[in-house]
Amino acid sequence: MLTVLERGQTGVGELMAMEGAARAVEAPPLAGRAGGGRSDISCRGVYKWYGDSAVIANLDLSVAHNEFVCVVGPSGCGKTTLLRMLAGLAEHDSGSITIGGVPVTGPLPSVAVVFQHFGLFPWKTVFNNVALPMRAAGVAKDEARRRAEEAIALVGLRDSNDKYPAQLSGGMKQRVGLARALAMQPEVVLLDEPFAAVDAQTREILQEELLGLWSRYKQTALFITHSIDEAITLADRVVVMGTRPGRVIDDIVVPIERPRSVASVRRHESYAPLRERIWERLRTTAQPK
Amino acid sequence: MSVQRVDPRPDASSVAGSPAAVSEQALGQDVREARRRRLRRARRRFLAIRIVSLLVVFAAWQLYGMHTIAILFAPITTVVHQGYLLFVNNGLGNELGYSMWTFAVGYAIGVSVGIVLGMLMGAYRWAEAAVSMYVFALYATPMVALVPIISLWIGFDATAQIVIIALFVTWPMTVTVFHGVRQIDAELMEVSRSLRLNRRQTWVHVLLPGAVPYVITGATQGVAMGLVGVIIAELQTQLSGLGSALQTQSQTYHTAAALAVVLLIMVLGVSLRAILGLVHRRLVPWLRIDRGDGREG
Ligand SMILES: Nc1ncnc2c1ncn2[C@@H]1O[C@H](COP(=O)(O)OP(=O)(O)O)[C@@H](O)[C@H]1O
Numbered sequence: 347m348l349t350v351l352e353r354g355q356t357g358v359g360e361l362m363a364m365e366g367a368a369r370a371v372e373a374p375p376l377a378g379r380a381g382g383g384r385s386d387i388s389c390r391g392v393y394k395w396y397g398d399s400a401v402i403a404n405l406d407l408s409v410a411h412n413e414f415v416c417v418v419g420p421s422g423c424g425k426t427t428l429l430r431m432l433a434g435l436a437e438h439d440s441g442s443i444t445i446g447g448v449p450v451t452g453p454l455p456s457v458a459v460v461f462q463h464f465g466l467f468p469w470k471t472v473f474n475n476v477a478l479p480m481r482a483a484g485v486a487k488d489e490a491r492r493r494a495e496e497a498i499a500l501v502g503l504r505d506s507n508d509k510y511p512a513q514l515s516g517g518m519k520q521r522v523g524l525a526r527a528l529a530m531q532p533e534v535v536l537l538d539e540p541f542a543a544v545d546a547q548t549r550e551i552l553q554e555e556l557l558g559l560w561s562r563y564k565q566t567a568l569f570i571t572h573s574i575d576e577a578i579t580l581a582d583r584v585v586v587m588g589t590r591p592g593r594v595i596d597d598i599v600v601p602i603e604r605p606r607s608v609a610s611v612r613r614h615e616s617y618a619p620l621r622e623r624i625w626e627r628l629r630t631t632a633q634p635k
Numbered sequence: 636m637s638v639q640r641v642d643p644r645p646d647a648s649s650v651a652g653s654p655a656a657v658s659e660q661a662l663g664q665d666v667r668e669a670r671r672r673r674l675r676r677a678r679r680r681f682l683a684i685r686i687v688s689l690l691v692v693f694a695a696w697q698l699y700g701m702h703t704i705a706i707l708f709a710p711i712t713t714v715v716h717q718g719y720l721l722f723v724n725n726g727l728g729n730e731l732g733y734s735m736w737t738f739a740v741g742y743a744i745g746v747s748v749g750i751v752l753g754m755l756m757g758a759y760r761w762a763e764a765a766v767s768m769y770v771f772a773l774y775a776t777p778m779v780a781l782v783p784i785i786s787l788w789i790g791f792d793a794t795a796q797i798v799i800i801a802l803f804v805t806w807p808m809t810v811t812v813f814h815g816v817r818q819i820d821a822e823l824m825e826v827s828r829s830l831r832l833n834r835r836q837t838w839v840h841v842l843l844p845g846a847v848p849y850v851i852t853g854a855t856q857g858v859a860m861g862l863v864g865v866i867i868a869e870l871q872t873q874l875s876g877l878g879s880a881l882q883t884q885s886q887t888y889h890t891a892a893a894l895a896v897v898l899l900i901m902v903l904g905v906s907l908r909a910i911l912g913l914v915h916r917r918l919v920p921w922l923r924i925d926r927g928d929g930r931e932g
């Protein structure tokens with residue numbers, strides 16, 4: 347949508363109309379989480395151009411049902427672009443993108459996004475931010491309230507229900523972002539450098555909490571980061587993206603058993619070699635400008 | 636002020652590896668109490684400066700008025716007294732009532748048209764393409780220039796005056812709301828799409844609340860513009876209301892009385908602005924957040 351706005355042809359009103367069009371070809375409901383194998387992500391030969399330059403070229407990527415995959419890559423390599431295409435917020439120019447076997451043509455109801463800059467509405471309290479997508483989707487009021495309160499409690503913000511985002515620190519804001527995604531009970535969660543905007547200590551705390559949350563809820567997750575440590579800590583598999591154009595240059599399984607903690611991952615024998623390998627891949631892809 | 640800044644954010648003081656968010660209580664009552672005290676002190680200081688300023692200006696006015704010719708200027712005590720006499724003897728209350736009535740109607744029309752036009756122009760490119768050049772042309776035109784034409788078309792009665800007032804209010808309102816809607820964070824629009832808000836929900840939850848601060852800014856500007864419109868309309872069409880009182884008093888060289896009318900118009904403007912300030916605080920609670928530095932906003 348940014349593109350469209352920047353090209354200056356469409357107002358937000360028209361964009362809403364376009365969204366309606368996307369929804370007309372709505373996907374059939376995804377099978378329940380217990381169904382197995384139905385909320386996998388698959389990208390095949392995906393291309394994306396901005397103007398004359400390919401931002402993403404011939405990208406193949408798959409995430410299995412209930413798998414946690416981290417994508418690492420230098421900044422500007424197209425990570426956000428990839429996530430926006432998966433989220434149905436940007437179109438891809440060729441290739442196929444499916445989630446649970448359904449081609450992505452717009453935001454899917456089974457997918458929740460956690461945004462780098464939190465994406466909270468400043469005029470809504472924590473509670474209302476979390477409850478909004480459920481209310482919009484027509485979840486009954488009591489049910490929405492119960493789920494919102496539960497999610498807010500899960501991220502440790504029980505006391506902040508009635509606060510506005512401006513009253514929260516960066517770490518707390520992203521907890522709200524996580525709570526909003528959780529409360530939607532998605533089958534797939536897409537996270538775009540969710541912890542990049544918070545300080546290092548908070549970041550580790552949030553990683554720890556995310557490990558805990560994910561071990562309980564186990565959705566299919568695609569987590570974008572440019573931190574190698576973060577990727578190893580969280581992921582079952584790390585996908586390394588190269589730059590110019592964006593493509594997958596390595597795909598590494600993280601053989602560290604769960605449950606994990608930030609500390610236990612650091613102590614693990616495969617941590618250092620993994621880190622070395624990813625670092626090496628990233629170093630060789632970073633071409634001088 | 637050299638008050639030590641205590642960072643109220645829990646994360647700032649939390650230690651790596653500690654469990655979930657360090658709760659607000661952990662910071663202790665005293666931190667919050669200190670913040671509140673600092674805020675109160677800053678408010679008191681602000682008020683004190685304001686009062687001193689008013690006293691200085693009134694004293695200067697008084698002194699100057701006492702040492703000049705009555706036809707040119709008058710001390711504030713005389714002005715206030717003359718104002719009182721105008722109310723009692725010359726029916727200034729009726730004039731005020733009339734002006735307020737035309738103002739209220741014209742202002743309401745101007746604000747409503749401005750909100751609708753500005754919102755449409757901000758949200759839909761077709762609306763911008765269709766009408767923005769007229770809006771900006773009229774915005775750049777001194778509305779005074781249109782007054783004779785409007786009298787020609789509509790006449791000299793209250794209707795004409797209301798139209799003139801509305802014209803004064805509409806364009807700044809439209810332009811402000813337009814810019815407000817346009818600047819609503821592109822990222823938030825993307826979030827609303829991702830949360831699958833439909834068109835109505837996007838208006839209700841995103842566009843309208845996002846535009847509220849700008850609507851209020853426009854409405855506040857509109858008060859000043861509308862008051863200009865009232866006086867100009869009353870002087871240029873049928874002489875009436877406060878404009879008539881002003882004209883009568885100054886043409887008969889009752890300078891103190893004329894100043895009283897001017898003072899009344901000023902008080903009116905300031906009061907209406909203050910009312911809108913209260914409305915603002917009511918409607919935009921998310922911006923009324925204590926930043927801990929004595930300011931709000
Ligand atoms: N809307 C857009 N229009 C033009 N170029 C864009 C747009 N969005 C991103 N790009 C370009 O695409 C490249 C990848 O951007 P992005 O996906 O944000 O990278 P990352 O998230 O990996 O840092 C960058 O070179 C950026 O300048």
Ligand SMILES: [Mg+2]
Binds near residue numbers: 426427539
């Ligand atoms: Mg990015």
